Amino acid sequence: MAMDTVSYQKSLKVAASYDVIVIGSGPAGICAAVSAARLGAKTALVERYGTLGGNLTNGAVSPILGSVAKGTLRDELVERLGVPDSDEIGATQQSHDIELAKRVLVEFAHEAGVKLYLQTPVVDTITQGDKVTGIVIGQKTGMCILQAKAFVDASGDGDVAYYAGAEYEMGRDGDSLVQPVTLMFRVQGVEEDALTCIGEVDYVEYKGERFLDYTTRHCKEGHLPPNAASVRSFRTLVPGERLINTTQANGISALLSDDIEKAEVDLRKQIDQVVEFLRKYVDGYQNCFVKSTANTLGVRETRRFMGLYQLHDEDLRHGRRFEDVVVHKASFIVDIHNPSGSAQAEGVPEEVTPYDIPLRCLIPKRVDGLVLSGRNISGTHRAHASYRVMSICMAIGEASGITAALAAQKGIEPRQVDYRDVQKVLLERGVNLFE
Numbered sequence: 001m002a003m004d005t006v007s008y009q010k011s012l013k014v015a016a017s018y019d020v021i022v023i024g025s026g027p028a029g030i031c032a033a034v035s036a037a038r039l040g041a042k043t044a045l046v047e048r049y050g051t052l053g054g055n056l057t058n059g060a061v062s063p064i065l066g067s068v069a070k071g072t073l074r075d076e077l078v079e080r081l082g083v084p085d086s087d088e089i090g091a092t093q094q095s096h097d098i099e100l101a102k103r104v105l106v107e108f109a110h111e112a113g114v115k116l117y118l119q120t121p122v123v124d125t126i127t128q129g130d131k132v133t134g135i136v137i138g139q140k141t142g143m144c145i146l147q148a149k150a151f152v153d154a155s156g157d158g159d160v161a162y163y164a165g166a167e168y169e170m171g172r173d174g175d176s177l178v179q180p181v182t183l184m185f186r187v188q189g190v191e192e193d194a195l196t197c198i199g200e201v202d203y204v205e206y207k208g209e210r211f212l213d214y215t216t217r218h219c220k221e222g223h224l225p226p227n228a229a230s231v232r233s234f235r236t237l238v239p240g241e242r243l244i245n246t247t248q249a250n251g252i253s254a255l256l257s258d259d260i261e262k263a264e265v266d267l268r269k270q271i272d273q274v275v276e277f278l279r280k281y282v283d284g285y286q287n288c289f290v291k292s293t294a295n296t297l298g299v300r301e302t303r304r305f306m307g308l309y310q311l312h313d314e315d316l317r318h319g320r321r322f323e324d325v326v327v328h329k330a331s332f333i334v335d336i337h338n339p340s341g342s343a344q345a346e347g348v349p350e351e352v353t354p355y356d357i358p359l360r361c362l363i364p365k366r367v368d369g370l371v372l373s374g375r376n377i378s379g380t381h382r383a384h385a386s387y388r389v390m391s392i393c394m395a396i397g398e399a400s401g402i403t404a405a406l407a408a409q410k411g412i413e414p415r416q417v418d419y420r421d422v423q424k425v426l427l428e429r430g431v432n433l434f435e
């Protein structure tokens with residue numbers, strides 16, 4: 001007879017102990033780990049896949065969008081990735097070299113002395129009261145425990161915070177729907193002067209009408225997958241190549257295995273339809289072919305944890321300053337890919353006034369031993385739609401790494417770390433934190 005639950009008890013070996021453990025190696029996690037290690041913390045970075053980078057590599061997401069004030073690890077990383085930089089947000093519209101990034105990120109971490117755990121999923125936490133003291137990792141030899149004085153959850157979904165029971169929100173107000181998931185892919189064989197289109201905000205004219213109107217009509221006629229009317233095509237460093245951000249699955253929770261399987265299968269099928277559309281209906285794409293696809297579907301939105309402060313829409317609108325600022329002048333539109341249809345959720349996305357992110361957004365309300373990082377920090381659905389881009393996540397990552405390292409060094413909780421001490425480190429590194 002099938003049973004609903006099975007009781008399971010096991011003693012697990014403590015495999016190693018660190019000052020700081022960062023979970024997840026996306027734009028936030030890689031910067032968090034390097035940042036902590038450069039402060040002298042014995043640091044480990046735990047990643048479920050074999051390649052570092054999160055969306056930056058495995059998700060094949062590009063270009064690196066958004067901006068923050070000068071001097072953060074974001075500037076160093078972008079330079080190492082060889083992306084032509086600009087003060088304009090994503091002005092170059094140029095994709096970084098994803099293969100190069102796989103190597104560069106390992107060098108970035110190794111040079112700082114970060115210990116890497118690759119192909120190592122975190123499956124649970126060990127807590128004492130409300131404090132995270134260890135993570136349970138899955139290895140071929142069985143599960144074991146890694147301990148640290150402070151943890152940084154840069155897993156995107158906030159798995160560690162979730163396992164530790166931290167409070168979170170998901171989705172937009174009203175129906176709790178999240179932004180759709182997308183499987184990115186690259187095509188080659190595109191003529192040099194063929195159109196590029198960075199998104200719905202990019203007014204591209206095609207055959208006498210707006211390209212988005214043209215693709216929307218084709219979507220309605222069934223030439224594109226349902227809800228995939230936004231054909232976003234970015235130039236890369238390779239001539240004749242374009243990165244395509246178009247496949248789309250709505251109503252998916254990337255936290256549920258059944259949803260993940262459905263989306264991975266469906267999105268892969270959508271690629272053929274999108275390529276067929278490009279070949280038939282967009283000049284200069286008639287000979288294009290798929291060069292590569294992302295290793296995993298890209299997830300825009302899942303859990304947003306409740307921190308000591310929740311970043312609000314108005315903070316972005318008015319470019320709010322905070323005394324405990326750790327990311328200064330973050331800037332990107334409120335980019336909400338429609339949770340229940342095609343293109344943008346709100347028509348033309350709202351512009352923001354470059355805003356600050358306070359340290360309190362990185363500190364979970366109740367759970368100790370833990371710093372939030374990247375897209376899972378404390379903010380509303382609309383605020384998240386802006387700070388989720390990679391430049392801003394890198395800067396959040398750097399600040400989260402400093403906070404965890406200081407907590408470990410001083411033997412205190414991340415919530416007890418004085419924001420002035422975090423700011424001091426950032427300023428010493430040459431980060432512009434104030435006007």
Ligand SMILES: Cc1cc2nc3c(=O)[nH]c(=O)nc-3n(C[C@H](O)[C@H](O)[C@H](O)COP(=O)(O)OP(=O)(O)OC[C@H]3O[C@@H](n4cnc5c(N)ncnc54)[C@H](O)[C@@H]3O)c2cc1C
Nearest residue numbers: 024026027028048054055065122155156298299374375390
């Ligand atoms: C399709 C798509 C297109 C986008 N387009 C752009 C764009 O053009 N420009 C831009 O700047 N941003 C874009 N974004 C947003 C941006 O990519 C993400 O918001 C950003 O990468 C978030 O960074 P992160 O470090 O918080 O998380 P992620 O990049 O998601 O990294 C999280 C890491 O944690 C690891 N991980 C997760 N769970 C565990 C676990 N339990 N154990 C161990 N490891 C774990 C993951 O494998 C991953 O490496 C896009 C996002 C998507 C999905």
